[in-house]
Amino acid sequence: MKNLQSGLLYSLTGAAAVASLSSCSSQKKAEEQKQYNIVYIMTDDHTAQMMSCYDHRYMETPNLDRIAADGVRFTNSFVANSLSGPSRACMITGKHSCANKFYDNTTCVFDASQQTFPKLLQKAGYETALIGKWHLESLPTGFNYWEIVPGQGDYYNPDFITQNNDTIQKHGYVTNLITDDAINWMENQRDKDKPFCILIHHKAIHRNWLADTCNLALYEDKTFPLPDNFFDDYEGRPAAAAQEMSIVKDMDMIYDLKMLRPDKQSRLKSMYEKYIGRMDEGQRAAWDKFYGPIIDDFYKKNPQGKELANWKFQRYIRDYMKTVKSLDDNVGRVLDYLKEKGLEDNTLVVYTSDQGFYMGEHGWFDKRFMYEESMRTPLIMRLPKDFQRKGDIDEMVQNIDYAPTFLELAGVEVPEDIQGVSLVPLLKGEKPADWRKALYYHFYEYPAEHMVKRHYGVRTDRYKLIHFYNDIDVWELYDLQADPTEMRNIYGQPGTEDITKELKVQLSALQEQYNDPVRFSPERDKE
Template sequence: MERLRTLIRLKEKMLLALLILLTVATNAQRPNIVLIISDDHAFQAISAYGNKQIRTPGIDRLAKEGALFNNAYVTNSLCGPSRASILTGTYSHVNGFKDNVNFNFNFNQGSFAKVLQGAGYQTAWIGKMHLGDSIPQGLDYYSILPGQGQYYNPDFIQTGNKTRRYNGYVTDVITDVAEDWLEHRDASRPFCLVIGHKATHRTWMPAPEDLGRYDNINFPLPEDFYDDYSTRKAAAVQDMTIAKTMRMAHDLKIYETGDSLAIEASVKRMTPAQKQKWVAYYAKVKADLDARAPKGKALTEWKFQRYMKDYLATAASLDRNISKTLDFLDQHGLSKNTLVIYMSDQGFYMGEHGWFDKRFMYEESFRTPMVMRYPGVIKPGRVINDYVMNIDLAPTFIEMAGTRIPERMQGRSFLPLLENKKYVSRKALYYHYYENGEHSVSPHFGVKTKRYKLIRFYNKVNSWELFDLLQDPHELKNIYDAPAMAPVVTALKKELLEQIRQYKDVEAEAIFNQ
C-alpha cells in the first residue's frame, strides 16, 4: 500500500514537472509585444514616408527591418479616444470614450491588456495614457503621466497611485522607465509593454540638445497652405489655423518682457540650467522676429517655419528613443521573439489647409503612421497597402498570444496578413468624430473607399461632403452636389449605412436618417 502511495506521489510530481515544462515552452513560443504610441506625430514628418528634408532613423529602422503600413487609419482622430480604441478594439460609441472633455474611460470593460494578462502575459503601460483619472486595470505595472504630462521634469503616477517626479526630458525618462521594467520583469513569462510618448503633442518643446536642430532648413509651404475652404462649410468655420489660432507666446515661445514667461507652467518647472538654455535660445528667435517685423502673409509664413522647426525638433527625441528601445531589445536577446510596433494616436496637419492639430476625417489626420518589426514572420522591407485600423491591434495581439478574441471587439486581426496567409482586406473604412467645441470642428462621420470619401457633418455644421481622392487627393473640392456624382453618392450612402449598422453606431444611424 505504501509503495502504491509512493508511486502515485511520484506520478503527481512528474505530471507537475511536465506541466511546468509545457507552460515554460508555451511561454517561450508566444511572442512578446512592444507597442510604442506617440502623440500627434504626422506621417509627413517621417523620412520612411517620404520626407526628404529630415531623417528619422529609428522609425525608418523598424520599417527596414519589418513592414511599413501605407494605409493605417484611426476610428476617431483625437488623443484619448484613439487610445481607448486601441486598448479595447472597439469604436468610441462602444467603449464610451468619445472625446477628451466630457468622458472618462471605464476600465471595467474588456481590453487586450486584460486578455493577455489573463493568458499569463506580464502587462505594463509606461508614459502617456490620457484616459482620464480612473485607476488602470489589466496592468501588472503602470507609470503614467497625469493628463497630458509635462515635457520637462515630469510627474508620473505609478502602480498604487503614487506620484513621482523625475528629473530630465520626458521622452528620455519614459524610455528609461520602460527599460528598467524590462530588466526587472519575470523573464519566464511573455510580456506586453505599451510605451506611450508625450511627443509630439502641443505645445512643442524640444529636448535641450535639439533646440535649433532644424533652424537652417526652410520648409516649403504645402500646396494647399492658403486653402480658402470655398466648397466645405465645416472647414470654413474651424479654428485651428497657423495664421489665426497659433499663439505667439504659448505655441511659438515669443516671450515679451515682464510676466508672460512666468505664466508658462511648463517653463517654470525647469531646472535653472534647463531654463537658461531655453530662454537664451528663444531670445534669439524673438530677436530674429523683431528684426524682420513681418506682417500679413509674411508673418503667417514665419509662424509656419517656427512651428515646423519646434515640432520636428521635438520629434527628434522621439525617434532617438525609439532607436534606444530597439537597441535594448537587441542587446538583451529579446528581438527575435518580440513584435515591435510604432504608431501615432492619429495623424496631424503640418500646414496642410493652413492648419495644425487633427480631428477632421481628411487624410492628414485620419491616416496614421505605423511600422512594425516581427522577425521570422514579417519579411524585412515589406510595404503593406491593405487597409488596417487602430481597432485591429487588440485582436491581432490576442491572436498572436493564442487566445480567443472576445466577440465584443470590432477590430479584425491582421496576423494572417503578416504571415502571408489568406486575408481579406477591408474595402471601406468607417470614422466618427464627436467633440463639439475644441477648434470649432463640427462632429462628423463618414466612409472612405479606395477612390471616394463621403462625410456627414452635424451639430455645428450640417452638411455632406464628397471627394474624388483620385482626382482631388488634397480634398479641396466638395463634389457632393455635382449632378454627375449622384450615382456615386447613392452607392456611398449605401456603403456608409452598412458600415454604421455593422458597427452598431445607433447615434450615427439616427443622424443619417434625418
C-alpha cells in the first residue's frame, strides 16, 4: 500500500493528491470493518397473529419460526404509518412520512433522488438488489440489480418491470417467482467478492389472498372462533365507526371471497375476473375444481345475519393462511440456500411486514388505524455469528430504525438526518438507559379506500393517545394495560387529566423532533 500511495503522489498534484489519499484511507477503513451481508425479507400485510412464533391460535409457520428460534424476536415492533407505500418509504429512508414526503398510496410519487440506505451501502462497497414489490410509483434507485412487480402485482403469471424498463410476464406463482429470482441473484449474478444486501419484497399476503393451487385444500377442516370484539359497536369511537373495512359490510363476496357466478354481481367482480383470467388452463382448472363446490354450497344455503358473518370470517382466515403457507415455504428455501452456501455466519436475515393487519378484530380486515393490530408489525432476525443475542427484545422499535441498523452493521456512518435509531446495541444484548419511551405515528390517506380518517398519535409502553383530525376533531386515549383490545376510549374521563396532559406534551415534542408540519400545541389546547 505504501508503494502504491507513493506512485499515486508522484503522478498527482495538489488537491487531486489529497483526494487520492483520502480515498485510499476510506477504502482501507472499509476493508478493516467487517461488513455483514443483509437479507431483508418483507411481506405485505402479514400480521403477527399469523406467525406461530408470535401466536399459536391459527397456523404453524415453521420456517419463520426458524429465524426467531435461531435469533431474536422483537415483541414491541411498530410502523410509523400503517400503509404499504408510506411504510416502505419510512423503511428505506429511516425517516417519517413528513420527512420522506411519501404520505399515501393515492397522491404521492417517491422522490427517488433522495438518500436511502441502499445508496449508502453501495458507496461502502456493497452489491445491492431489490426483487418483488416496490410500490413507490417511481423506479428504484440505489440497486445494482432490481426487478419489481408493477403496483400491487399479480399472484398468478405476474408481470415484472426490469432494469431495462421492459415489462415481462413470468409463468408461475408470484411468491415462488420472487424467491427464484432472489436465489438466482445471490448465486449467479452478484459480485461474490463484495458484501451484499438484498431486499426480497413479496406481494403476499396482500388482499385478495389468492393461494397457490398446491395449497388450496389446506385448513378446510379447521374452524376458528370469532375474535371477542368481532361485533364491536364502536361506542365512543366515531372514527372507528366511520371506516369501510368491515368483514360483514365491506368484504366483497366475489373479489375477496371468490364466490363467482355469472348471475351474481359485486362492486369488485370485474377486478377478480381479471386476476383469475391470468391463470393458464391448468391453474384455472385446479381453481375451479376447488372453489366450484364451495360456491354451489354457499348459494344453496344462502346464509344470513351472524351466520353469514361467521362464514365470511372463516373463508377469509383460511384463504389468508393458505397464502402465508407459500410464503413460509419460500422463506425456508432462502434459509436453506444461505446454509448450503456457507453464508449463515456472516449474514443478517431479517423478516418483517410493511405493517400489521386485522384478522377480524373489531370486525375488520385491512390496516391503517393506529390501533395495535395494524400499528404493530412482526420483526424477527437471525444474527451473524459474531452476535450471541437470542430470544426476545422488548424495547419499542419502529420501521424507521431499520436503515440506521443496516448502516451501522456495514460500518457506514449514520447520517444525522436519519430519524430512526440503530438497533445494533439491542442486538448486542445491551439495555440502553436512554432508549425511546414513546413512538410517533401519523396516517394521512383520507378520503380513500376504506375511509379511515387522518390521525396522529403517541404510544408509550402503557398508553396510547390518538387525535383524529381534518374533517373530524376527536381524541382517543387507551390504557393498554387495562384495555389491550382498545375498546374503551377513556379520553376526558375523570382521573385521566394528568396522563392526558403528559401524553400531549410527549406528542408535541415528537412532532417537533420529526418536524411534522401538522402539529398539535399543548399551549393552544382547550382541554
